[in-house]
Amino acid sequence: MSDVPPDALVNILSRLPVKSLLRCRSLSKTERALIDSPHFVNLHTKQSMKTDKLLVSSKRTYSSTSFRPLNLDSPQTSVELETPFDTTDFPKVLGTCHGLVCLSNMPFDRFIVLWNPATQKYKVILTPMVYPSSSNVLIAFNQVGYDHVNDDYKVVRLIQTGGYVWLNSMVFVYSLKLNMWRSVEQRFPYYFNLALCQGQGVCVNSALHWVVSKKPHLGNDLLVSFDLASQSFRLVPHPECFNSDMITSLGVLGGCLCVVGYRELRSNDVWVMGEYGVKEWWSKLVALTSGNVSRCVFLSVRPITYLKNGKEVVLEVNQQWFEIYDIEKKTSRQIMIGDSSRRISTYVYQETLVRL
Numbered sequence: 001m002s003d004v005p006p007d008a009l010v011n012i013l014s015r016l017p018v019k020s021l022l023r024c025r026s027l028s029k030t031e032r033a034l035i036d037s038p039h040f041v042n043l044h045t046k047q048s049m050k051t052d053k054l055l056v057s058s059k060r061t062y063s064s065t066s067f068r069p070l071n072l073d074s075p076q077t078s079v080e081l082e083t084p085f086d087t088t089d090f091p092k093v094l095g096t097c098h099g100l101v102c103l104s105n106m107p108f109d110r111f112i113v114l115w116n117p118a119t120q121k122y123k124v125i126l127t128p129m130v131y132p133s134s135s136n137v138l139i140a141f142n143q144v145g146y147d148h149v150n151d152d153y154k155v156v157r158l159i160q161t162g163g164y165v166w167l168n169s170m171v172f173v174y175s176l177k178l179n180m181w182r183s184v185e186q187r188f189p190y191y192f193n194l195a196l197c198q199g200q201g202v203c204v205n206s207a208l209h210w211v212v213s214k215k216p217h218l219g220n221d222l223l224v225s226f227d228l229a230s231q232s233f234r235l236v237p238h239p240e241c242f243n244s245d246m247i248t249s250l251g252v253l254g255g256c257l258c259v260v261g262y263r264e265l266r267s268n269d270v271w272v273m274g275e276y277g278v279k280e281w282w283s284k285l286v287a288l289t290s291g292n293v294s295r296c297v298f299l300s301v302r303p304i305t306y307l308k309n310g311k312e313v314v315l316e317v318n319q320q321w322f323e324i325y326d327i328e329k330k331t332s333r334q335i336m337i338g339d340s341s342r343r344i345s346t347y348v349y350q351e352t353l354v355r356l
Contacts, residue, residue, distance in 0.1 A: 010034070014043045018118035018351045041353045042151065045098055048350035052305045054314075055101070055117070055349035057093045058342040064088045067101075067117065070346070072307070072314070072322070072335060084120050085113060093345055094142050097203055099352025100153060102144040109142050112155060114176065114356055117349075123356040128172045128181050130159050139192065141210075145203035149229035152177040153354065156208055156226055158188060167191065167216075173231055176356070184231050190224060191216045202250045203228075204257045205276045209236065211247045211259075223259070237279030239271040251303035252348070254310065258285070260301050268301040270313070286313055286325050288332065304346050319343040 004012070013021060013035065021044070025032045034040055054070040056078070065087045068078040090103040090113045101115045110129060115122040127142070139160045147154050155174040162168050169188035172181045190212035201210040207225040214222065223238040238259070241247070245261030248268075252258065257273045270286035288301065304314040307324065315323045315332075320343070322335040337344055 010040065010043070014040065014047045018353060021353065022119065035353065036355075038151070041355075045350065045352045045354070048352060049098065051350075053349045053351070054304065055096065055347045056337065056344050057347070058344045059091075065091045065093060065103075069349070070337070072324075081117055082120075083115070083117075084122055085115070085124075093347075095144050095200075095202075096347040096349055097144045097146050097153060098354070099350050100144065100354060100356075101347075101349075102142070102155060104142060109140050109157075112142060112174075114144070114153070114155075116352060116354060116356055118351040119353065119355075121356045123176075125155070125174060127157055127174075128159075128170075128183075130161065130170060141192070141201070143201045143203070143208050145208050145228050146206065147228035148206045150177070152228075154228050156228075157181075160188075160192070171226075173228075186232055188233060190214065190222060200249065202252050202257070204252055204255070209250055209257060211250060236277065237282070239273075239279075239282035239284075241269060241271055241284075245269065248300065249302050253285070253303050253313065254306055258303050260303065262301075270301070270303050270315070285327065286315070287330065288315070288323065288325070302346070305348050316344070316346045319345060322346075 013024065021035050025035050055067060056070045057065050057067050059065060067081045067083065069081070070078050090105050092104045094102040094104055096102065099116055099118055101117060103113045103115065105111050109127055112125045112127055113122055114125065141158045142155055144153065144155050153176040157172040159170045160167060167189065171184035171188055173184060174181045192210070192212055201208045206229055207227045209223060209225045212222050212224050221242055223236040224233055225236050226233050241259065241261035245263050247259055248262045249260045250258065251260065253272055257276065259271045261269045261271065266289065268288040269284055271282050272285045273282050275281040300318045302316040304316055306313060311327055313325045313327060315325055317323050321337055323332040324335060325332040
């Protein structure tokens, strides 16, 4: 490769899969230094993000999870990934960010694992823990995201104790770059409705997002974000469906924040925020009704990714199958995934060289 101009070499290598790059590292010290450099790792990640890959997790048993990459053109041919750790120790998937998968043990997520399936490297992280009195309720949420300002992957841990009258929240942030937890001083004065969104958040615009309420057991009426760079909370404008629908999940489509609203026995609607932070840019993208799908209205719908240059949307339904929704025709087709008795969770995934 000595005859290839440096810029051309970087451009070529940045488009290769991780497995090929790991082999290239052994060619010489020059290639190794290049591939290991932070600049190249970021460049390769940006190239990988141009094409969404899907990673499906499913439960073998209550305490064991399996993973496999998914090709929607041939979903039955996917091969299970090997994990360098025992998934019975970490059966709970907290989410993904770029090419990193975040898992935890149960209960209360005492340990968290960050895993890079492309390099098969992983890191076990001990979480900060609070032990409440027996009369208090303990809820612990963990979410992984990317802070583009500081070029750092972070895990946010939110612990709530209290009851019907009072609420105490503690927020901790783990930095992969610094390999340490820090507490956040700003108070988090909101409640999670576990019956609906189950505390699941998404990362958009270097901020984690959750659906919350002002009071316990009153549904979901607010959209709140946590900026990973400034480490501060703020409210985000929400779509009009918050006024009438049950908000069952959040998602990301094409880098945009989206919300799923459920109208009992009528429809599941997906709303997308075209320009981040602007209320007027919320628009309804998908409406699943009994007239355009093969089954009744679904209890669980999660937007996953676009297909055909944004003309179709992949929706995970009831943690069992996919509906491929045609935005223009407002119709959908169904794709089954393996054994319908297994619950699945689907994540957008990009290969990365990020080191753990």
